[in-house]
Amino acid sequence: MRKLIILAMAGAIFATQVGIGLAMFDGNPRQGRFLFREQCRPCHMEDATKEGAAGEYLGPDAKRQAEWEEVFGDIEALPCYDEWDLSEDELNHIGTYLHQGAADSPTPERCG
Ligand code: HEC
Numbered sequence: 001m002r003k004l005i006i007l008a009m010a011g012a013i014f015a016t017q018v019g020i021g022l023a024m025f026d027g028n029p030r031q032g033r034f035l036f037r038e039q040c041r042p043c044h045m046e047d048a049t050k051e052g053a054a055g056e057y058l059g060p061d062a063k064r065q066a067e068w069e070e071v072f073g074d075i076e077a078l079p080c081y082d083e084w085d086l087s088e089d090e091l092n093h094i095g096t097y098l099h100q101g102a103a104d105s106p107t108p109e110r111c112g
Pocket of ligand 1: 083
């Protein structure tokens with residue numbers, strides 16, 4: 001039993017370190033959800049009316065985890081990057097929310 005606990009702890013530590021190594025995605029997904037709805041959704045839904053809107057649904061389940069990693073690995077390349085004014089922490093929250101709810105994640109989430 002003791003061995004199992006130690007193994008589980010080692011696994012958890014390893015998992016967090018791999019997570020940090022990949023990208024950020026160590027933020028608060030609940031805060032990310034709030035920020036995404038406030039900052040991104042007005043342009044990223046089917047019936048978006050905001051000026052310059054993409055007009056297509058975008059939410060956690062719109063991409064796979066690897067795709068979110070790609071997007072956030074080069075976030076400044078997004079055509080809308082200049083439209084927002086978010087701190088690194090806030091972006092990390094949003095990225096964490098999107099990554100955790102990705103289509104191929106254990107908990108896919110639709111932003112609706
Ligand atoms: C002022 C409107 C606007 C806002 C606000 C906005 N976007 Fe965009 N975004 C666009 C447009 C226009 C495109 C280019 C059209 C497209 O690719 O769908 C785009 C493209 C993207 C893409 C690439 C398209 C894709 O499906 O892969 C991603 C990812 C993205 N935005 C994420 C975000 C995130 C995250 C936020 C919030 C932090 C955000 N956007 C806020 C207008 C906006």
